[in-house]
Amino acid sequence: MGLTIGISGIGQFGRHFVELFAAHPLVDRVYLADVIVDRARKEAANHAKVSEVYGSLDELCRSDCDAIALFTQRWTHADQAVQALRAGKHVYSAVPAAVTLDELDLLVRTVTETGLTYMLGETSYYRPQTTYCRRRFAAGDFGRFVYGEGQYHHDMAHFYTPYKFSGGDEWKRTASFPPMLYPTHSVCHVLGVTFSRMTHVSCFGFVDDHVDGIFDEHLSLWGNRFSNQTALFRTADGGSARINEFRRVGAGESRQTTIGTKAAFEEQAPGSAVWSWLEGYDAAYADASAIDWDGTRKSVTRQSQDLSNMLVYDGQVITDKNRGTLPDELVGRTHLGVSWVHDVARLPGEFVGLANGHCGSHQFLVQDFVEAITTDRLPPNNVWFAARLNAPGIVAHESSRRGAELLPIPDFGTPPPGAKLIDPLSSLRS
Ligand SMILES: NC(=O)c1ccc[n+]([C@@H]2O[C@H](COP(=O)([O-])OP(=O)(O)OC[C@H]3O[C@@H](n4cnc5c(N)ncnc54)[C@H](O)[C@@H]3O)[C@@H](O)[C@H]2O)c1
Incomplete structure (x- = not known):
């Protein structure tokens, strides 16, 4: 059944x-x-x-x-x-x-x-950027995590209709939802790669003055006057991260940067993605005494690869290579809305040809x-990981209300010992 x-x-x-x-x-x-x-x-x-x-x-x-x-x-x-x-x-x-x-x-x-x-x-867990970086981080290609950026820029003009759709005459009261209370997409750009934890935060709020009056603190259900919030986090692995949640902004959407000691992934403009690394790093640093300290470090060169084609969602045609256990009759059909990074062999054959959404994520969800x-x-995205994605924003919002006071972020723990994971890369680090 x-x-x-x-x-x-x-x-x-x-x-x-x-x-x-x-x-x-x-x-x-x-x-x-x-x-x-x-x-x-x-x-x-x-x-x-x-x-x-x-x-x-x-x-x-x-x-x-x-x-x-x-x-x-x-x-x-x-x-x-x-x-x-x-x-x-x-x-x-x-x-x-x-x-x-x-x-x-x-x-x-x-x-x-x-x-x-x-x-x-x-x-965001299933975005090509996060997926690609997660695999390379687990393989050790980034080295140690240094710094990450996640941002979710979504201008309020695009939210008028969605909030009116269910909000009735009072829609402005809830349209003022504090941006940092919606942090999971952007925090996932960092923690969906490293599975560490945000431990401390200082956050600045942008006091809104737009004529639409949405972020009027007297009207807002949350007493919220910030339409944009920027937070700097300390991470448990010794790195740091900057998260933007913007709702009044002339720049769009989700972007991610992940920087390690050996390599970096950078998505600085819409549709662009670059992987760069220090060629020769392992050999050069294997023996610290062998490093030439004259400032040239000739043995290590910076290389880069354009990965922008992974942000194209043309779908994947099913072939013998990516079909997994899919039956013969599906070869030649197309899994819609995914990029080449997605592991479509994990999806049931019944999803072939069906609509997907949000960077290929709906079918995987x-x-x-x-x-x-x-x-x-x-x-x-189990409850312990969900808490790691969510708590940082809740505390960040409180920090911005207190003039960017540095605040600790509570730890909600890890799954019970022995719990089995669907994605072996998603094991939480302490
Ligand atoms: N990328 C993403 O992950 C992403 C994208 C869009 C929306 N969302 C999330 O999806 C959720 C829904 O967003 P939406 O734009 O569809 O909102 P919506 O207002 O269009 O839909 C919400 C629906 O829930 C119904 N509802 C409210 N209380 C209910 C109850 N007690 N029992 C049954 N139905 C109830 C409302 O009548 C409404 O039809 C939001 O939480 C939003 O954050 C996530």
Whole structure:
């Protein structure tokens, strides 16, 4: 008997996941829930596997579904995840996992107590940039981690419609959501490579003065006046990282830089990615006494490789080389929306030709959640990693409220000993 997956929140994002959950070969039935029930009804009509529609998460929790995927508004997730776990359901949660440290603490404790699967739907984990750097970091190609940058720039003009969609007349109150309470995409650009932890932060806030009045602290549900926040972090492995969360900005989107002692990955302009390294490093540094200290260091030269083609999402045609266990009849068909970096052999054949999204991540998110439940292994974005992605932003926001005061970031621990991982590279370092 396959799984029954309930999806709560059939809004602008959640509806894109109905097709994928329904197509997964280990999922028998899909239930949908939304407080605006017509949204769920309308979507249900498009999918044969959707057999029930509910008007709230509460009703979904009372149903016989095995797991619940939350795609509700960003400040609601921790409470709802705890509610679903306590109802005996495995939980997938859209980002962020939580908006306070107390919520995070309760979430980690509830996952530990129930032993159920919890997965944060962090799309950045599967970005080609993060994926590529993760592999090379694990192989030792970066050397020791020195410095990382992650940024999520998304101008408020693009958020008017999404916030109005579910926010009604009061949409501006929640559109002021503090940028650093949405930190997981950009923090994942650093920790999704190193699996270390942010230990301290100092964060500056940009006081907004735009005429739209969204970041009016008297109107904001969070009393928030910052539209942009920049934080500098200390990392547990001795490095540092700069994270930008900008919502009033004339520059776009997600970018990542990872610098090690031996090599670097830099994404400084849209669509550009460069890998550079010190050729001859290992030989030159193997014996410190052999280094020539005249300042020339001729034995070490800087090399670089343009990797911009990995940011092209033309999909992968299935061949004998990348097919994994896919059947003969799928050879020649195309896995959509992925770049050459993605390991499509991990995906079920049923996903071939289906829509993907967010840099090829949607199909891997669904696969990892189902695989985690059915094989009793931890997904990469498990609750302990989710806490590492989320807590830094929560504390950073508090730092910016206190004029960039340096603050410690709590440690929410690591998975229980003996827990098995879907992605062996995702083991958390202390
Ligand atoms: N790259 C990414 O990871 C990414 C991208 C987009 C959105 N998101 C996340 O996805 C989530 C949803 O975003 P969205 O743009 O679709 O929002 P949305 O407002 O369009 O959709 C949310 C839906 O949840 C419903 N809802 C609220 N409370 C509910 C409840 N108790 N029970 C059932 N339904 C309920 C609302 O009626 C609405 O239809 C957000 O948390 C956002 O942060 C993540």
